[in-house]
Structures are given as structure tokens and as C-alpha cells.
Amino acid sequence: MSAEQVRRELQSLADAKKAAMAKRFFKTGPGQYGEADVFLGIKVPQSRQIAKKYISLPFHQVKVLLDSNIHEERLVALLILVRKYDHGSDEEKSDIVRFYLDNLKQVNNWDLVDLSAPNILGSFLMESDRSLLYKLAKSGIYGRGE
Secondary structure, X not given: OOHHHHHHHHHHHOOHHXXXXXXXXXXXXXXXXXXOOEXXXXXXHHHHHHHHHOOOOOHHHHHHHHOOOEHHHHHHHHHHXXXXXXXXXXXXXXXXXXXXXXXXXXXXXXXXXXXXXXXXXXXXXXOOOOHHHHHHHHHOHHHHHO
């Protein structure tokens, strides 16, 4: 399994009309938080199906997708992490949280936050020390989208 396989599958589902609408819907204008984002026009349920198929994608390949300027590639990477977290051992969950936190810069749009943070960080924080929550709140990391 590779990030390239995921990319090919996503490209096969691309819809130019939906991509144009998404580009207008998300803040992709000059100086806005999604300025460099490229959209393929793929709906979230389709992205979820791809994530389900590629749940065993190794972290280094998930990282390739997460570093993409293509919004749906980042979305699928995050949905893979959510699925891995849901099915992981305590140790695996800790690894996923660390990986997620190390890559917060790529979680740059409200939908990416909404579809991943509650399911990874929220779940983790429900069962652990909440000092991480306070650290994130003070960091302003999620304040970029204003």
C-alpha cells in the first residue's frame, strides 16, 4: 500500500465542477488560511470509503498524503488516522496522537479539524491528563483560520 495508490484512486473520483465550488466555499483567496489548497471535488463519504480501504497504510505514507496541497489527500490521511485510532491499542493510540500533534500545520481547514480532532485528540483527552488540552488552547494553533 502506498500514498500513490490513494492518490490515483482520488484522482479517479475527481469532479471539476465540485472542485470549483469547494474552492469558493473554503477560504482559498490570497492571504486566507486555505490559500494554497487544491480541491479535487470529492465528497466526504467517498473519502471515508478510501480511508477505510487504506487503514493499514503506514505512517510514512500517511505523512506523504498529509503534506499534500490537495485538500482531499489531507482529508483521507486524517480519516485513516481516525480509523487507526478507533481500532488501535493504547500504545498505537498514543503514537497516533503524537503523529497528529506533530502534523497540526497540515490540519489547516475547519473541516479537517472537525473530522479529526474530536475523534483523535478528544477521545485521547477523555482518558488522559488534560494538560495537553490547556497547552493547545494557549498555543493559538487553531486560531489561524480567523
